[in-house]
Amino acid sequence: MLLEIKNVSKSIGDRELLKDISFKLYKNDKVGLIGKNGIGKTTLLKIITSQTEKDSGSVKINGRWGYLPQNLFLRNDKNFECVNQIVNKSESYGKFLELLKKFELNGAENRPIETLSGGEKTKLYIIKLLLQNPDILIMDEPTNHLDYETIQWLENFIKNFKGAVFIVTHDRYFLNNTVSQIFELENKTIKEYSGNYTFYYNQKKEETERIKLEYHQYINKRKELEKAARKHMEKSKRYNNMSQNDFQRHKSAKVAKRSKAIISRIKNMEEKEKPFVPKNVNIKFKRDEEKTGDILIKGRKLSKSYDKVLFKDISFDLYKNKKVAIIGKNGVGKSTFLKGIIGKIKIDGEIYISPSAKIGYFSQELENLDMDMTVLDNLKRISFDESSIRNILGSLLFKGDDIYKKLWDLSYGEKVKVSFAEILLEKTNVLILDEPTNFLDIPTKEIIEDALSEYDGAILFVSHDRYFINKMAQEIWEISNEGFTKYEGGYNYYIDKKSWLNTSNSDINKKEELFKLEMELSYISFKISSCKEEKKTELERKYFDVVKKMKDIKEDLNK
Incomplete structure (x- = not known):
C-alpha cells in the first residue's frame, strides 16, 4: 500500500x-x-x-x-x-x-x-x-x-x-x-x-436509471398505502356513524386498526430522496447583427522569433461563419499567433481586421479577469443586465451564492467558466479562443460545445482536445517552425490527408491510424451513452473491436 x-x-x-x-x-x-x-x-x-x-x-x-x-x-x-x-x-x-x-x-x-x-x-x-x-x-x-x-x-x-x-x-x-x-x-x-471512463459512464448511467426507477416505485407504493389507509379510515368512520351498537363499534375499531397498521408501515418505509436530474440548459453567444464582408481578418507574412523561430511567413484569410482549428506541436507559438492577431503581442508582418469585425477573445491565462472581484462584479464590467448575467451563470452550472465569491476562491475550472460568461455577454461576430475547454468538467464542456456549434460567426481556436476539434472544426491550420499548412476540411480530413502524405513512413501512418481510431472510439462512446438499449450491444462490440485495433497498433509502435 x-x-x-x-x-x-x-x-x-x-x-x-x-x-x-x-x-x-x-x-x-x-x-x-x-x-x-x-x-x-x-x-x-x-x-x-x-x-x-x-x-x-x-x-x-x-x-x-x-x-x-x-x-x-x-x-x-x-x-x-x-x-x-x-x-x-x-x-x-x-x-x-x-x-x-x-x-x-x-x-x-x-x-x-x-x-x-x-x-x-x-x-x-x-x-x-x-x-x-x-x-x-x-x-x-x-x-x-x-x-x-x-x-x-x-x-x-x-x-x-x-x-x-x-x-x-x-x-x-x-x-x-x-x-x-x-x-x-x-x-x-x-x-x-x-x-476506465467509458465503463464508469455506462455504470453511472445504469445506476442513475435504477435509482430513478426505485424512487418511482417507492413513490407509487407510498401513494398506494396512503390511499388504502384513507379508505380504511373513512370506512371506520362510516361504521362508527351508522350505529351505536357493540357490533358496529367493534367493526369500526377493527377497520381503524388496519388503517393505523398501514400508516405505521408507511412510517417504517425506507425513505428515498428524489434523485437529482440536471436541467437541460441552452446558452447562446450574442451575435453582432451588422452586415460584414466575406473576410473579417487577414494576415500576411506573419512571423515571430525569440531566441528561436516560432513561426514564419504565415498568410491567411479568416472568412465569416468559418470555424478554424489551429494545431501544432508545443512551442511553435500557437498562443502567440492568436495574441499577435488581436494586438496583444507585436509580431512581424501585416494584419488587417475588418472594421465590421467584433472580436471576443478567450485567453488560457485568464488575463481578462480581476481575481479580487466577485463573479458578479467581473461580469458587470461587460453588462449591467444582472438578470442576463444570472441566467448565463446558472446555465454554466453556478449555484446560489457562488456569484458573490471572489475569483481567488474559485477552482480553476470555475474561473474558466467566468471568462466564457464574459464572451457570452458580448456582441461578437468573431471568436478567438485559446484552449477553451481546458479545466472544464465534462457537463460544462458539452454545454460550451453546443453553444459554439450554433454560433454563426467566425471562430479561430487553438486546442489539443481531440474530441472538441473533431466536433467543431471545418478547417485545420497546422503551424510549424517552418510555416503553415491549411487543410480545407475537418479533423478526419486532416488525419486522412496527413496519412496519405506520409505513406513512405510506416510508423507515422500507424500514428495517424491511431488518431482516427481514437476519434471513432470517442464517437462510439458518445453513442453508447445516448443510444437505446437494443443498439447498445452492437455498439459495445464495435467499441471493443476498435480498442483491440488500437492495442495492436500501439504494440507495433513499441516494438
Whole structure:
C-alpha cells in the first residue's frame, strides 16, 4: 500500500467540501478522479501533498510522491527561473538532458521559464517529477496544453509505470487509455468504480436509471398505502356513524386498526430522496447583427522569433461563419499567433481586421479577469443586465451564492467558466479562443460545445482536445517552425490527408491510424451513452473491436 486516506474532511468557510473520505492506493493502481468544477478535487490533491491542511482524518504515504499542479502558466515556480534550475544536486544532469530531448525540449536548458509555452511548462514539470523517481504520481489535469505526441508518450509512460498514479482530468481519451479505476467525487464523498471512463459512464448511467426507477416505485407504493389507509379510515368512520351498537363499534375499531397498521408501515418505509436530474440548459453567444464582408481578418507574412523561430511567413484569410482549428506541436507559438492577431503581442508582418469585425477573445491565462472581484462584479464590467448575467451563470452550472465569491476562491475550472460568461455577454461576430475547454468538467464542456456549434460567426481556436476539434472544426491550420499548412476540411480530413502524405513512413501512418481510431472510439462512446438499449450491444462490440485495433497498433509502435 502506497497511500491511505482515512476519514478526511475539509471545509472552506462555511462550505463543507470533503466529508469522511477514505480510500487506499496500491502499487500499479491507476486511478482517475473526476467530478464537477469546484467540487474539491484539487483541494483533495493539495491535502495529500501537504499544501492544504485537512480539518480531520489522516493521510499516510509510503514512499516518494511527485505532484503536477494544474495552473502552471499562472505563475512560475518560485524556486527557479531558468529551465536547468529544476535539477537538484542529487539528480543526474545527464538524465535531465535525456528527458529534455525525449520531450522535444532539446536545447531549452538555458531558457527562462517565462519564455516557455503552456505545453512546454507542463512537459518541464513532468520532467521534474520523473527526476524525483516517485513511487506515486499525483497529476492535476496533466494533458492540458500538451500536443498529441506528448500525450501519447505520457499515456504509455503511465501504463508502464510501476508505482501508483492518481490523476484528476476531464480528458475522456486520456482516462480511457490510462486508468483502471474511476473515483467520482460527488456530494462531499468518493464513490469507486472499476474500469476506465467509458465503463464508469455506462455504470453511472445504469445506476442513475435504477435509482430513478426505485424512487418511482417507492413513490407509487407510498401513494398506494396512503390511499388504502384513507379508505380504511373513512370506512371506520362510516361504521362508527351508522350505529351505536357493540357490533358496529367493534367493526369500526377493527377497520381503524388496519388503517393505523398501514400508516405505521408507511412510517417504517425506507425513505428515498428524489434523485437529482440536471436541467437541460441552452446558452447562446450574442451575435453582432451588422452586415460584414466575406473576410473579417487577414494576415500576411506573419512571423515571430525569440531566441528561436516560432513561426514564419504565415498568410491567411479568416472568412465569416468559418470555424478554424489551429494545431501544432508545443512551442511553435500557437498562443502567440492568436495574441499577435488581436494586438496583444507585436509580431512581424501585416494584419488587417475588418472594421465590421467584433472580436471576443478567450485567453488560457485568464488575463481578462480581476481575481479580487466577485463573479458578479467581473461580469458587470461587460453588462449591467444582472438578470442576463444570472441566467448565463446558472446555465454554466453556478449555484446560489457562488456569484458573490471572489475569483481567488474559485477552482480553476470555475474561473474558466467566468471568462466564457464574459464572451457570452458580448456582441461578437468573431471568436478567438485559446484552449477553451481546458479545466472544464465534462457537463460544462458539452454545454460550451453546443453553444459554439450554433454560433454563426467566425471562430479561430487553438486546442489539443481531440474530441472538441473533431466536433467543431471545418478547417485545420497546422503551424510549424517552418510555416503553415491549411487543410480545407475537418479533423478526419486532416488525419486522412496527413496519412496519405506520409505513406513512405510506416510508423507515422500507424500514428495517424491511431488518431482516427481514437476519434471513432470517442464517437462510439458518445453513442453508447445516448443510444437505446437494443443498439447498445452492437455498439459495445464495435467499441471493443476498435480498442483491440488500437492495442495492436500501439504494440507495433513499441516494438
